[in-house]
Amino acid sequence: MYLFCPVCGNLLTVEEGPSCKRFACNTCPYVQNITQKVASYTFPRLKEVDDVLGGAAAWENVDNTDEKCPKCSHPKAYFMQIQTRSADEPMTTFYKCCSPSCSHRWKE
Structure with a gap:
């Protein structure tokens, strides 16, 4: 104050x-x-993950891989890699479950 x-x-x-x-x-x-x-x-309002990653349009043309969803155990997930830290750090991989009923998102 x-x-x-x-x-x-x-x-x-x-x-x-x-x-x-x-x-x-x-x-x-x-x-x-x-x-x-x-x-x-x-307390500042935190940004949503979609705001940082470009919203729903960011997931339109991405590939999928054999990554198991931790929420529903679906065997496939969409993925994209983004450099979120300095250049000497590894890229962050973001996943989205391929199951339309789940659509769970996580990062690695």
């Missing part, structure tokens, strides 16, 4: 006062005693 000075608009800092902690402005004489716990949490 960021608190801004109501006088000049600069970011307030926390400092130890004579009897308590307080918010203080570095550019003007504004101070405000802290009387209660101040906390704020913001």
Whole structure:
């Protein structure tokens, strides 16, 4: 949680006062005693795997292989390889179950 000075608009800092902690402005004489716990949490929305891989169209022209689905045990799966890390690391292989009723996705 960021608190801004109501006088000049600069970011307030926390400092130890004579009897308590307080918010203080570095550019003007504004101070405000802290009387209660101040906390704020913001969690970012994580991207879906489809957003990163290009959506449903990314799976249209891919090959299949003899990889067993861990969810339904179907013997075939579509696959594609993408370089997700630095060039000296191996490529990441993404799989999608060939069974239309399952369509489970996993990576290796």
